[in-house]
Amino acid sequence: MAILSADHRELFLPLIEGIHESPPWGAFMRNLVARMVARRAFMVITLANAAPDQAPMVIHTAAPRAAREDPIDFRRLDALRLHPYGALRPGRIYALDEMLDYDDRAQLALQRAALADMGIRYGRWLRVSVGGAADAWLVLVREREDFSGSAVAVLDAVAVHLAAALRTLAALIDQRLQTAMATNALARLGVGQLAFDRDGRVMAADAVAEAALTLVPEAGARAGRRLHLRPDAARALESACADPLALPQVIRVDETRGIDLLLRRADLALGDPSARPAVIGVLRDTVREPARQAIGVLAARHGLSVNEAALAHALSLGETLTQAGARLHLTAETARNYSKRIYAKTGAHGQADLVRMVLTGLAPLA
Structure with a gap:
């Protein structure tokens, strides 16, 4: 099938530009639904290093005629035990019949009844995978008639471009994480x-x-x-x-x-x-870290008691030993005894050296 200039403008370019959308590829999904004359569609995106309890990103799209219909319940669809998504061969397009369980008549009847209830009579599934870093499952459905050969050819042409866009998105997500970590540390x-x-x-x-x-x-x-x-x-x-x-x-x-x-x-x-x-x-700025977190870090790093760590942190705020002790409800003698133990445990040579150790250590990043 010849690739039309409209395909480049309405499908391939939105795949590139849509990487920066949040969520990504909204325009691409709308254009793909229109190009394939689908009724509804969704794309599920999962990242390999996502937390086990982290919900996948799901992008729902519907044709204008189905705009008032509920989005496809992808979790209900997954619960039907169709052809396992993880076993779909990347880049291959699957028809709905290939997803059904013909080996179990009871399960097949349940699947067909649920699909009919969801308004799904025809569908196409496409999985794209990026070297274990990310996976995406694209599902498009119709209610009255099956997808034409030309529509499936469009989806086949899109597959390789979608895989490249997913690879770029995964790399961008990694860069965003690195930037966020650096920005957060500096802001602290x-x-x-x-x-x-x-x-x-x-x-x-x-x-x-x-x-x-x-x-x-x-x-x-x-x-x-x-x-x-x-x-x-x-x-x-x-x-x-x-x-x-x-x-x-x-x-x-x-x-x-x-x-x-x-x-x-x-x-x-x-x-x-x-x-x-x-x-x-x-x-x-003159911002300082939350005292409770910093005290915990100092205690763990240097083997200090909570009270000793609190005194060390107070001294790093510019307070004198007397002022810090009074604020922490310590007598002058107790504060002096604590300070001696703090110097011994940290190896600090006096109060100025202790303040240097606190300010250049991990506590300000707590």
């Missing part, structure tokens, strides 16, 4: 970051930076954003971005709130092709 430390090009435009900003600073659209028709700064701070930023070899440098970006921005030369390891920033801007 109160760290925000921005990437600047050589003209001082903001190429990217994380959530902490977006919340702490004011970014405005670039003037004129040029794309991008800039930090809303005093004229002297804006000139200093643009000068640093134009000559990053002179960095690091610190500029005050908000006098009222006392926010400083550390500018350092960008040294990110980026693959090609990529738009490489010239400068990375780093700010830091």
Whole structure:
């Protein structure tokens, strides 16, 4: 069957663009249902490293004439013990008759009755698999007549493209996980970051930076954003971005709130092709980790009692031994005895060294 230009426009391109939709491939599914003249459809996507109790992603679609009908109950369909989904050969299209259990007449009757109740008389199943990283099952159904040969040919042409799109989606999900972990760790430390090009435009900003600073659209028709700064701070930023070899440098970006921005030369390891920033801007809020979690980490890491860990954490907040002891309802003598045990267990050489150990250890990431 010849692939039409409409297929590229309505099916293959939406597969590429739909990777970034949430959930993915909504436009592709709508167009595929229309192209195959299906009544309803769904796609189930599972990831190999998903938790056992994590529900799969399910994308439901219906033709306009079936818009008011309930989506296909894929769990009820699965409970019918049709041909096991995991045993479907990837890339092969299965008709409904191939999914039924003809070896068990009672089960066959139950399957047919349930399918009729769900308005399913004809269907096509397609499984795509990506090297054990992800699987997708695509199901399209009709009620009055079977799918035509040309419709099945369209689905066959789609299969290889869907597999490639699923492979890209699995890789993107992995990258999103890595980004989320890094962003979450920095946010726990109160760290925000921005990437600047050589003209001082903001190429990217994380959530902490977006919340702490004011970014405005670039003037004129040029794309991008800039930090809303005093004229002297804006000139200093643009000068640093134009000559990053002179960095690091610190500029005050908000006098009222006392926010400083550390500018350092960008040294990110980026693959090609990529738009490489010239400068990375780093700010830091005074946020501290939840005390209870941090105390638990200190106790586990250094073999401290809960009270000893609480005192160590209080000292890292800048409190004196007397202040920390009083807040924790310890007498001055008890606080001193605790501090001696803390130094012995952690190997810290005094209070300043203890604070250094706390702030550079795992507790701030708790």
